[in-house]
Amino acid sequence: MLSGLTVSERHAALFVLGALALVGLAMAVAGQGDPLAVHGYIVLAFSLALGFAVLSVLFAPEPPESRLSEYYDDPTRVGIILSLAWAVAGMFVGVWVAALLAWPELTFVDSAWASFGRLRPVHTSGVIFGFGGNALIATSFHVLQRTCRARLPDQFSPWFVLIGYNLFCLVAATGYLMGLTQSKEYAEPEWYADIWLVIVWVVYFLIYIRTLQRRKEPHIYVANWYYMAFILVVAVLHIVNNLAVPVSFGHAKSYSLFSGVQDAMTQWWYGHNAVAFFLTSGFLGMMYYYLPKRAERPIFSYRLSIISFWGITFMYMWAGAHHLHYTALPQWVQTLGMTFSIVLLVPSWASAGNALATLNGAWHKVRDDATLRFMMVAAVFYGLSTFEGSFMAIRAVNSLSHYTDWTVGHVHAGALGWVAMITFGSLYALVPWMWKTERMYSPRLIEVHFWLALAGTVVYVFAMWNSGIIQGLMWRTYNDSGTLAYSFIDSLVAMHPYYIARAFGGLLFLAGAVVCCVNVGMTIRMARRAQKAEAGGDVPVLAPAGE
C-alpha cells in the first residue's frame, strides 16, 4: 500500500515523520517527571515505527501512471478498519464503566488508571472521536471523490490526516489513563494534543477545498455541504474552546483562558455544537450520500436539503445555552438558547423527513436489506432524538431532566440510534465497493448485527429514561410536612436495576459491533482469495508432501 506513494511523497512522509520524532523527543526531554514525557515517548515510538515502514519501500519503483485514472481509496480502506477497531475498544470500555456504576467493587485492577473517572473519557472519546471520527474521514474521502468525479489532489495528505488524527486519538486515550484532562466535556485532551489536531484539521480542510476546485461537476453535492460544515465549524469551535495557557512547555497541564460563567457558556457553545457539527452534520453528509445510493432513489427534495442545511448551520450555534438553565448564566442567554433549540426542530425534521421520504417506493428493500434498514432506523432515531432535544431544552422540562440519567439516555439515543446506525449502514454499503466484492461476506450476519444493535439501543434508552425521570422526580418530591421526601442516596439506590439494564443494553450493542468486525474481516479475506485466484490462474495446487 505504501509503495503506491510516489517517490517524492515517500520523501515528504519521511521528512514529516522525522520532524514528528523530534517533537516527541523534545516532549520527552522537556517533560521530565511529568506525564508529558510519556506522551513524548509515545509520539517518538509512533513516528519511528512508521518511519521504518516508509524506509522499507523507499527504493521501490514509482507507481504506474495508471493510478491517476482511479480514485485513491487506500486511506478509506484503512480508515474503515481503524474505525471498527476504535468502535470495539470504545464500546468495551463503555460496558466496563457502566458495570462499575452497577457494581462499584468490580475493579479488576485496583489502580488509578482503571478507576471510573479515568476510564469514562476513554469511552467517550474512543467512541466519538475514534469510531465516529475515523468513519467520517474514511467516508468523506470516498464521497468527495465520487461526487466531484475528481481524484484526491495527492496521496500523502490523506494519510497525514488519517494517521495524524489517530495519533491524536491515541494521545487522548493514553492521557486519560494517566489522569490528563482539561475537564471540558468532549474537549478533554490537553493543549499539545489540541494544537496537533488543529494542524491535522487544516490539512483535512485543504484536501477538501483542493478536491472541490478540481471537480468535474458544476454543483457541489449536498453531502459535501455537510462535510464542509463539519470540518469548518469544528475547527472554529475547537480553537476557541481550547484556548488555554500551559503551566510550562514541560507540563501537560494547562489552564483555560476563560473562567466561571464565560467558560461555562463557551464550553456549552462548543459542547452542544460538537454534537451539531461533529455528530450531526458530518453524519448527515454520510446519510445524504449512502442512503439514496443504497435505496437507488434520488433524494426526495432538494429544496428540503437546502432548508435543512442552512437552518442547522445557523441555528445550532445558538442552542448551547439550554444546558445552563437556572444557573448563574444571565437569563437572557438561557432564553435565547431555549428559543433557538425549539425552532431547530424544523431543519432537523426536514432532514429526517427527507431521508424517510426518499425511501418511498423502496420500502420492500428496507424489509429485505438490513444495510438499508440500518440507515432507515438511523433516520428515525435522528428524528426522535432531535425532537427529544428540543423538548429537553424547554426550561420546565430541563429543570427535571438536567443532571439526571435522562440526559445520558438522550445522548445515547443519538449516539447509538443515529450516529452508530448510520455509520454501520454506510460501512456495510461501502465495504464491498472498497474491496471490490459483490456483497458482504454474510448478509445474515448483518441481520444479526441489526437486531443486536436495535435491541441494545432500546434496552439502553428505556433504562435511562426510567432512571432519569425517577431520579429527577425523587429529587423534587416533598412530603406532607413540606420537607424533601428523599435523600440523595435514596435516589441512587433506586437507580441500581436500571444501571444493570443499561450495562446489558451496552453489551448487546458491543456484541453487534464485534459481529460487524467479523463480517468485514471475512469480506476482506474473501476479496483477497478472489484476487489470488484471479492472479494465480491455473497453477497446480498439488504440493509435494513430506519434503
Place this chain on the structure above:
Amino acid sequence: MKEFFHRKIERNAIGFVLAIVGVASIGGLVEIAPLFTIHETVEDAPDMRLYTPLELAGRNIYIREGCYACHSQMIRTLRDEVERYGPYSLAVESKYDHPMLWGSKRTGPDLARLGGKYSDAWHVAHLMNPRDVVPESVMPRYGWLKTNALRIDDLGEHLSAQRTVGVPYTDAMIEHAVADARGQANPDGNEAAGVSERYGEKTNVRAFDGNPGLLTEMDALVAYLQIVGQLTAAAHQEAAVKEE
C-alpha cells in the same frame, strides 16, 4: 430568486466556505461576546479570596480523577436544590475557576457547598473507601491519594500560569508557593504563618490527611474539598437579603 442565489453559491467552493463560516458565527458572537463586556454578568464580592497553592493542587487532582463527571458544582435556583444543598450558586463564586466545574451530571450529589460540611477524617475515610461511610455509594476508591507524595516543586509555575489567565496572584504568593503548600498542611511548622498572612486568617491550616509528616495528594484534595463554596460568603448574604 432564492433558488437562483443558491444555485450560484453551490457552484462556488470558496463562496460556500465563507457562507458557512459567516452563518455559523452569528449565534456565538451574540451570546458569548456580551458576557465579557456586560458588567452585570458577574457580581462583586469584596471578600473573595484565592485558592492557596495546596488547594489549587487539590483542585487539579479533582480534575485529574474525573470527579467533575459525577458531581456538579452548580446549585440551580430551584426550591428543592436550595433546600437540599444550600443557597444557589452565584457567578462570582467560580470567577477564579479556570476552567469552571459546573458539571452536567449528578451521579453523586452536588458539591458547591461542600466546604466545612464534614470533618477532614470523614473525607479521608470517604476517599479511601466510600462504602465505609456511605454503604450504598457507587463511588470508586481513591486509595493511592493517601500514599502518593504531592508534587509541589512546580506550584509557583502553576500560580503564574493562573495569573496569566487572570487570577490576581501576587509576586509574593508565586514566590512562596512551595513553602505555603507545605505550611498549610503542617500547622506546627514554621511555614504555616505565611499562609494565613497571604491568604487570610480564615484559611484552613492543618494536617488534612491526619499525618503532618508527609505531604500527600490526599492533603491537597481534602484541602480543596474543604474550601469549595467558601471562597466568598456572597451567596449566603444574598440569601439573607431575600429572606428579610
